Amino acid sequence: MKNTHYDIYGGQYVAETLMPSLEELDAAYRKFRDDPDFVREMQYFLRDYVGRESPLYFAERLTAHCGGAKIYLKREDLNHTGAHKINNTLGQALLAKRMGKRRLIAETGAGMHGVATATVAARFGFECEIFMGEADIRRQQPNVERMEMLGAKVRSVSSGTGTLKDAMNEALRNWVETSADTFYVIGTVAGPAPYPEMVKDFQSVIGREARAQFLELSGKLPDEVIACVGGGSNAMGIFAGFENDPEVKLIGVEAGGKGIETGHHAASINGGQVGVLHGSKSYLLQDAHGQVIDAYSVSAGLDYPGVGPEHAYLHDTGRAQYTAINDDEAIAAFDLLCRLEGILPALESSHAIAQAVKNAKKLTPDRSIVVCLSGRGDKDMENIRAYKAGRQILQCK
Amino acid sequence: MNRFENIFSKGKKVAVGYATAGCPETESSLEFMRGMIEGGTDILELGVPFSDPTADGPVIQQSSQTALRNGFTIEKVFEIASTLRAENPDLGIVLFSYYNPILFLGLENFAERAEKAGVDGVLVVDVPFEERSEIEPVLKKHGLEIIPLVSPATGIERIRKITEGCRSFVYYITVRGVTGTRSQMPEDLLQKLTQLRSASPAPVAAGFGISSPETARAAAEGADGIVIGSAFVKIQLDTALSTAEKREKARALAERCFGAVR
Numbered sequence: 001m002k003n004t005h006y007d008i009y010g011g012q013y014v015a016e017t018l019m020p021s022l023e024e025l026d027a028a029y030r031k032f033r034d035d036p037d038f039v040r041e042m043q044y045f046l047r048d049y050v051g052r053e054s055p056l057y058f059a060e061r062l063t064a065h066c067g068g069a070k071i072y073l074k075r076e077d078l079n080h081t082g083a084h085k086i087n088n089t090l091g092q093a094l095l096a097k098r099m100g101k102r103r104l105i106a107e108t109g110a111g112m113h114g115v116a117t118a119t120v121a122a123r124f125g126f127e128c129e130i131f132m133g134e135a136d137i138r139r140q141q142p143n144v145e146r147m148e149m150l151g152a153k154v155r156s157v158s159s160g161t162g163t164l165k166d167a168m169n170e171a172l173r174n175w176v177e178t179s180a181d182t183f184y185v186i187g188t189v190a191g192p193a194p195y196p197e198m199v200k201d202f203q204s205v206i207g208r209e210a211r212a213q214f215l216e217l218s219g220k221l222p223d224e225v226i227a228c229v230g231g232g233s234n235a236m237g238i239f240a241g242f243e244n245d246p247e248v249k250l251i252g253v254e255a256g257g258k259g260i261e262t263g264h265h266a267a268s269i270n271g272g273q274v275g276v277l278h279g280s281k282s283y284l285l286q287d288a289h290g291q292v293i294d295a296y297s298v299s300a301g302l303d304y305p306g307v308g309p310e311h312a313y314l315h316d317t318g319r320a321q322y323t324a325i326n327d328d329e330a331i332a333a334f335d336l337l338c339r340l341e342g343i344l345p346a347l348e349s350s351h352a353i354a355q356a357v358k359n360a361k362k363l364t365p366d367r368s369i370v371v372c373l374s375g376r377g378d379k380d381m382e383n384i385r386a387y388k389a390g391r392q393i394l395q396c397k
Numbered sequence: 398m399n400r401f402e403n404i405f406s407k408g409k410k411v412a413v414g415y416a417t418a419g420c421p422e423t424e425s426s427l428e429f430m431r432g433m434i435e436g437g438t439d440i441l442e443l444g445v446p447f448s449d450p451t452a453d454g455p456v457i458q459q460s461s462q463t464a465l466r467n468g469f470t471i472e473k474v475f476e477i478a479s480t481l482r483a484e485n486p487d488l489g490i491v492l493f494s495y496y497n498p499i500l501f502l503g504l505e506n507f508a509e510r511a512e513k514a515g516v517d518g519v520l521v522v523d524v525p526f527e528e529r530s531e532i533e534p535v536l537k538k539h540g541l542e543i544i545p546l547v548s549p550a551t552g553i554e555r556i557r558k559i560t561e562g563c564r565s566f567v568y569y570i571t572v573r574g575v576t577g578t579r580s581q582m583p584e585d586l587l588q589k590l591t592q593l594r595s596a597s598p599a600p601v602a603a604g605f606g607i608s609s610p611e612t613a614r615a616a617a618e619g620a621d622g623i624v625i626g627s628a629f630v631k632i633q634l635d636t637a638l639s640t641a642e643k644r645e646k647a648r649a650l651a652e653r654c655f656g657a658v659r
Binding site: 014 | 447448449450451452453455458462465496497498499501502522523524526527528545546547550551559570573574575
């Protein structure tokens with residue numbers, strides 16, 4: 001296998017029982033990634049099924065509001081299923097088909113990756129089982145219904161704390177037993193090699209398009225590219241387009257939750273230490289004894305205690321910067337985009353918007369920022385209502 | 398000759414038992430392990446609780462959570478190990494852990510303290526052959542042997558790589574799955590074990606799924622030893638039993654299952 005590490009990060013920290021499955025996956029991935037037939041099929045479905053390319057939209061009123069740098073939005077929210085997740089599940093499903101697998105499994109937190117997996121399972125005729133923490137099932141009921149509607153079985157995970165990391169634990173356990181006929185569709189640039197590399201590869205269409213679109217629009221490259229980071233797949237996807245353009249600043253935005261100093265956050269790079277979870281070494285939220293602790297964010301999709309190993313590497317080398325945006329700042333950015341642009345962003349993406357607003361204000365109008373608008377926010381309506389109601393109660397006291 | 402070589406040279410099937418350290422708390426888990434040793438356990442695998450035990454089934458998951466909820470930390474594993482070492486000079490002691498708690502403590506620090514506590518070997522579940530070079534030199538420096546895992550899906554070439562230079566024993570995982578008790582052993586077990594033993598320079602202990610004299614005998618047939626884990630941990634988790642009763646049940650289970658293969 002190649003490229004298993006990003007300096008000290010990444011790797012294949014899994015039990016021996018999983019190694020043969022990873023070797024099989026790695027071999028298939030390397031065999032098909034550049035296979036003309038695979039590439040053609042991928043391109044066809046990205047265009048006619050997902051709806052690519054996604055627009056790069058100049059957010060004129062948001063820009064005017066900030067009074068600084070121009071803000072452009074890469075509209076991944078307009079993809080089929082409403083987020084960037086489908087770029088990756090499509091790639092993994094086409095690979096699974098070539099490997100002769102008949103069943104897909106996936107972990108999901110907020111449910112977006114679960115929906116995107118259930119979608120491609122339906123389209124290509126796979127049996128599908130989605131592992132989801134019992135706490136998340138309660139919080140994200142509409143997505144549970146969507147997955148079931150698409151024919152997937154949603155398996156409730158009650159072990160641990162019943163959230164995304166436990167869902168991933170359970171999916172890994174299931175895969176050990178079933179890998180002969182089952183493909184594990186990991187939803188982010190984490191997990192053991194080759195997953196971080198493969199998911200980046202399938203998401204890099206975001207960055208390739210964004211770079212070409214921006215060049216065409218303005219004849220130059222943007223000054224900053226900003227994306228939210230939970231596990232970090234949309235960020236890695238858009239960063240991929242600009243990684244060889246050192247003049248373009250890459251900024252990943254972690255979920256600061258209630259503030260990093262409170263301990264209630266999901267900012268693994270800003271508030272965690274190096275550790276090993278789910279097969280790779282990266283920054284990880286852990287207690288004083290090396291036990292993994294739960295992440296917190298108002299946005300369920302950023303609620304993961306780890307982060308993709310390549311992000312850890314980009315942080316250490318300084319190629320990318322990682323900031324944190326708190327819940328209330330993300331909610332304010334959500335409101336702003338709704339009111340000024342008529343776009344309801346996902347709460348995850350709202351973190352990136354909030355950072356872009358901050359940065360734009362400090363830059364002159366000849367500068368440009370591209371933000372990855374990774375998903376739409378319809379799924380978050382209930383959470384936002386509840387969050388605002390909770391704040392009002394607090395304010396009344 | 399290290400302790401493992403000594404234990405496996407005696408010409409009888411070797412009894413390996415796993416218990417989760419700190420379940421339900423430190424003292425009672427120590428008492429429990431004493432029962433396992435009285436019942437004939439030759440090598441004790443001391444499980445270090447971890448928040449995310451991805452290779453374990455529900456029983457060991459629950460035991461880890463119980464231990465952590467009751468405030469168990471990796472430091473206490475060294476206390477348990479040194480107490481057991483003082484009481485049992487010939488017992489093989491293995492620390493069975495996921496990598497993160499070790500990494501967090503610092504590999505050098507971990508190895509130094511394990512050595513001081515009289516530990517013989519370390520089994521790091523999620524450090525496969527591919528990542529082994531990261532831990533091996535430090536562990537070796539402190540006289541700690543690595544216990545490699547082999548699964549039914551591990552091919553013969555890979556078995557050779559994994560077991561090369563092994564001076565402890567190879568832990569053969571009998572089933573493609575997570576830890577837990579099962580009612581019978583896979584049909585191709587004997588064949589797989591024969592293949593493994595012909596390729597491995599070190600003796601082989603078979604584990605996963607063993608909980609009765611029948612499954613113990615089936616697993617022992619082609620192996621140099623057997624491992625019993627979840628069946629012990631189930632007793633550790635039984636809230637209806639006192640510490641003394643658990644110790645007695647541990648002894649009885651060890652005698653019954655390990656006795657069946659001697």
